[in-house]
Amino acid sequence: MSKTFRKKSILLVNPYIEDFSAYDHFSKPLGIIWLASYLKEHFTVYFINVLNRLHSSVKKVKFKEDGRGDFPKQIIKTPECLSDIPLYYKRYGIAEEAFRKELLGLPEKPDYVFITTGMTYWYTGLSYTIKLIREVYPESKIFVGGIYASLLPSHAERVSGADVVVPYQNIGKVIGFLEKYFSLRFSKEVKMPSYDILGEYYYLPLMTSTGCIYKCSYCASSILNSFEQFNPENVFQWILVMNQDYGVKKIVFYDDALLYKSETHIDVILQKIIESSINVQFYTPNGLHIRFLSERTAQLMRKAGFVDIRLSLESSEERFQLESSGKATNIEFNRAIENLYRAGFERKNIRVYTLLNVPGQRESSIEKTMEYIYKSGAIPMLAYYSPIPGTLDFEKSREITDVDEPLFQNNTVYLYRSGFNLEYLTYLKKKELQYRT
Structure with missing residues (x-):
């Protein structure tokens, strides 16, 4: 037998x-x-x-x-x-x-x-x-x-x-x-995630690419993954499955560089979504690169169903922008906001990350950045820095306090131990709440 x-x-x-x-x-x-x-x-x-x-x-x-x-x-x-x-x-x-x-x-x-x-x-x-x-x-x-x-x-x-x-x-x-x-062989094609195992579909995550084109001093994205964009047609088909097979109407992009080379990537995906007339809403919690947010892309985002735009400015201080990443300037930020407004987005749709407690950061620059963002027509959001092993800022953090034990890399722990003015933090939180309302 x-x-x-x-x-x-x-x-x-x-x-x-x-x-x-x-x-x-x-x-x-x-x-x-x-x-x-x-x-x-x-x-x-x-x-x-x-x-x-x-x-x-x-x-x-x-x-x-x-x-x-x-x-x-x-x-x-x-x-x-x-x-x-x-x-x-x-x-x-x-x-x-x-x-x-x-x-x-x-x-x-x-x-x-x-x-x-x-x-x-x-x-x-x-x-x-x-x-x-x-x-x-x-x-x-x-x-x-x-x-x-x-x-x-x-x-x-x-x-x-x-x-x-x-x-x-x-x-x-x-x-x-x-x-x-x-001692096995797996498929080499880029596959759609097995959403079926999740079992709950109030929203679903999606990546159209891996990695990031920038190497920011505070971020590990480029360390963890090489940058690769997936075939736009395949991504569109995944979105159709998410919407039609799982009934999902809220899709969350996890990309770190969603807008890079938009003419041959995200613009193509969004155009297909618009032509399909499917009813979906899109969210971008990881933050979009300001430099690549063109007027055409903004128009397509609006028509395709983007309702929550998160932008990664981090700071309006030029010194910080140059030393940490060089990925955006204030001129590019203003242009991106203008493009979003022309497309029909409003302040309530646009939130902009403001980094807090990065090594070497001037505390006063945080409030100035928040004011700059709000005056530009968006809502500032505080993003709390945590030391990430392998990044340039991690080494700077080690000079401020012990961060070698992973528990000490917690953004809350680092906030308390780095010497940041906690009274000023309370003030900034109140300002953030005021800007939201």
């Missing part, structure tokens, strides 16, 4: 977060659901999203109109090394018993568990997730990938409790790593 070979299984997990604050600001684990599209070629794939706000165990679910909202959470003991921070420490995600129930409810014991990671300072939530999985499936081999595993692979190997650390964020390198590990 011939033997029946069982297809091996992989459980994908979006883990707990432990932090002073966390919020579903269009936060979906796009990387791991994208990876699922490839894994399905050889494995049975399951998925548990610990941060699922719509989980049956979550009693109070608050949604903003655009889909954002609070993660389920509970207050936990603050790590001793963070005891000087006068805030409650929390664990974000479904209750432990609910997670155990999800694990025990799988159709089979997974041969492997793949866990994604986010911020470096969330590693304690990752370790807690692994601990719970080990208690239920002690024999399953656990892999860890994502941002933390890519930026601090040695730390992840020592501390996380995983069996295998995949030190790449780039999907091609991840696939290459897994091909060697499993």
Whole structure:
């Protein structure tokens, strides 16, 4: 008799977060659901999203109109090394018993568990997730990938409790790593993410490219990924599937360089969307490059259904612009705002990130930047700097306070320990609120 070979299984997990604050600001684990599209070629794939706000165990679910909202959470003991921070420490995600129930409810014991990671300072939530999985499936081999595993692979190997650390964020390198590990071959085509495993579709994330063309002193995008734009026709087809098969009307771009070479990329995608007459709304939480926001692109964005425009100015101070990135000037910013207004956007649609607490930044420049943005016709949004390993500003941060321990790379921790004037911060928050209203 011939033997029946069982297809091996992989459980994908979006883990707990432990932090002073966390919020579903269009936060979906796009990387791991994208990876699922490839894994399905050889494995049975399951998925548990610990941060699922719509989980049956979550009693109070608050949604903003655009889909954002609070993660389920509970207050936990603050790590001793963070005891000087006068805030409650929390664990974000479904209750432990609910997670155990999800694990025990799988159709089979997974041969492997793949866990994604986010911020470096969330590693304690990752370790807690692994601990719970080990208690239920002690024999399953656990892999860890994502941002933390890519930026601090040695730390992840020592501390996380995983069996295998995949030190790449780039999907091609991840696939290459897994091909060697499993002695398999995966498809080389750029696939649509497996949105089917998410199970909830109030909004969906989308990337039309990976990486970034700039190497900003405070950002790790170019470190984590090489820049590559996907075929516009393929992206358009993905959007059709998201809208028609999943009923999604809110799509969130995760690109770091969405507008680059717009004539042959995003403009093509938007024109196809307009011609298709599908009813969708688009959001850009990662911020758009001001330099590439042409009048034509602004017009197409308006017609295609963009409702929330986020721009990455960071500072109106010319010295800061040149030293940190050189990606935008005030003249280019003013031109971008004019293009958006000509297209029919209003102040309420346009929010502009203003970096706060970057090493070497003059505190007074933050308020000046906020005033400049508002007078230009947009709404300023404070963006809190956190030290990211591998960046130029991380080295400058080390000269200010200890940031080598990943927990100290938390933007809240760094804010308290860097010497930033907290009374001035309170003032800036009030100004930010005034500008919104």
